[in-house]
Every structure is written in C-alpha cells, then in structure tokens.
Amino acid sequence: MKFDLTFEFVSSAAVYDQCLEHIQKEIAFVGASNAGKSSAINALSNKRKLAKVSKTPGKTKLFNFFKCPNGYIVDFPGYGFSKVSKLQKREWANEIPKYFQFRDNLIGVFIFTDIRHPMREADLHMVQMLIELKLPFKVVLTKADKVSEKKRIETESFFKKKYTDVISLSTKNKESIINFRKEINVLLSN
Numbered sequence: 001m002k003f004d005l006t007f008e009f010v011s012s013a014a015v016y017d018q019c020l021e022h023i024q025k026e027i028a029f030v031g032a033s034n035a036g037k038s039s040a041i042n043a044l045s046n047k048r049k050l051a052k053v054s055k056t057p058g059k060t061k062l063f064n065f066f067k068c069p070n071g072y073i074v075d076f077p078g079y080g081f082s083k084v085s086k087l088q089k090r091e092w093a094n095e096i097p098k099y100f101q102f103r104d105n106l107i108g109v110f111i112f113t114d115i116r117h118p119m120r121e122a123d124l125h126m127v128q129m130l131i132e133l134k135l136p137f138k139v140v141l142t143k144a145d146k147v148s149e150k151k152r153i154e155t156e157s158f159f160k161k162k163y164t165d166v167i168s169l170s171t172k173n174k175e176s177i178i179n180f181r182k183e184i185n186v187l188l189s190n
C-alpha cells in the first residue's frame with residue numbers, strides 16, 4: 001500500500017453551518033497556538049506552504065478543510081486564539097462545541113501538544129470534552145526534535161499510561177512523518 005498523502009486545501013468555514021458538506025470521514029487537528037498543527041499538515045502533504053505556518057499564533061480561520069485521499073483533515077486555530085478580537089472569540093466559543101457534538105463525519109481528534117510542555121490545562125479541557133462526547137482522540141507530541149531521544153521516550157511512555165494513543169512527531173524527522181501518514185490513511189479508509 002502506498003502511504004503518500006496528497007493534501008489539498010479545500011475551504012474554510014467561519015461558522016459551523018458553513019462546514020464543508022461531504023460523505024467521507026474527517027479527523028480534527030486541535031491544540032494550543034503554536035503547537036504545530038499547520039506544520040504537521042504541511043509535512044504530511046509534502047507541500048511546505050499548504051497550511052499557513054506562522055510564528056505569530058492564531059492566524060488560522062476556524063474550520064480549515066484539507067482533502068486527502070480517503071477523507072479530510074480539519075485544522076483548527078489554537079485554543080485561546082490570542083490574536084483575534086473578543087467578538088470573534090465569543091463567536092468561535094459558540095461554534096466549536098457544535099462541531100464536536102454534531103459533526104457526523106468526524107471519526108477522531110488529534111490533540112497536538114508541544115513535547116517540551118505537553119498537555120496543559122486547555123488540552124485537558126479538550127480531553128474532558130472528547131471523553132464526554134465519546135469521541136476517540138490521539139495525543140501528538142510535537143517538536144520531538146527539540147528534546148533528547150531519552151526525554152522523548154520518557155514523555156511518550158508517561159502519556160501512554162494515561163491516554164494509550166500517543167505518538168511523537170517532528171517535522172524534521174521523516175520516519176515520524178511517514179508513520180503519522182500511515183495512521184491517518186488507515187483511520188480514514190477504515
């Protein structure tokens with residue numbers, strides 16, 4: 001089987017009702033601002049500027065749909081949305097729970113968290129919501145290249161005890177990207 005994922009940006013939605021209509025499965029990418037969600041999409045797709053990667057947090061629109069061979073990835077802005085207006089924040093705070101509650105296409109959520117300071121309060125709130133909604137989730141420890149191999153293994157096993165489904169990712173490590181691609185392909189094609 002080939003595990004190449006050709007991603008293509010399809011559309012953005014500012015409110016839940018504008019989310020793309022399709023009949024395939026989708027996986028949501030969530031996490032703090034700067035955790036590395038958009039970078040992961042770029043790495044997965046081999047297209048460097050597909051998703052906006054920015055050192056300024058919060059540049060992404062609310063729901064960002066990317067097509068891959070067997071379904072879709074939905075990239076979210078980082079929680080906190082530090083760079084958006086209060087009004088926008090209030091609107092997003094209403095729209096996000098609708099997505100997780102009602103989106104039938106959604107089969108799972110990947111929580112991106114920086115391996116150097118993983119699973120902070122906002123991530124834990126997300127986990128709690130996902131457990132309440134019985135939505136499967138996976139923890140993605142990002143920027144694995146920023147810590148030693150020893151530290152990476154320790155952190156991974158620590159969180160595996162808590163959440164079972166945990167992987168590390170580094171956009172600088174081809175193998176971690178290939179493994180990540182495989183997982184997404186398998187999930188979307190099941």
Ligand SMILES: Nc1nc2c(ncn2[C@@H]2O[C@H](COP(=O)(O)OP(=O)(O)OP(=O)(O)O)[C@@H](O)[C@H]2O)c(=O)[nH]1
Binds near residue numbers: 055
């Ligand atoms: N060293 C290293 N840097 C990374 C990695 N992944 C992301 N980064 C850097 O982290 C910063 C933030 O990455 P983004 O992908 O924009 O983060 P995001 O989660 O999409 O952020 P928001 O859109 O604000 O929610 C960028 O400067 C990336 O280059 C990684 O695996 N290794």
Ligand SMILES: [Mg+2]
Binds near residue numbers: 037053060076077078
């Ligand atoms: Mg982003």
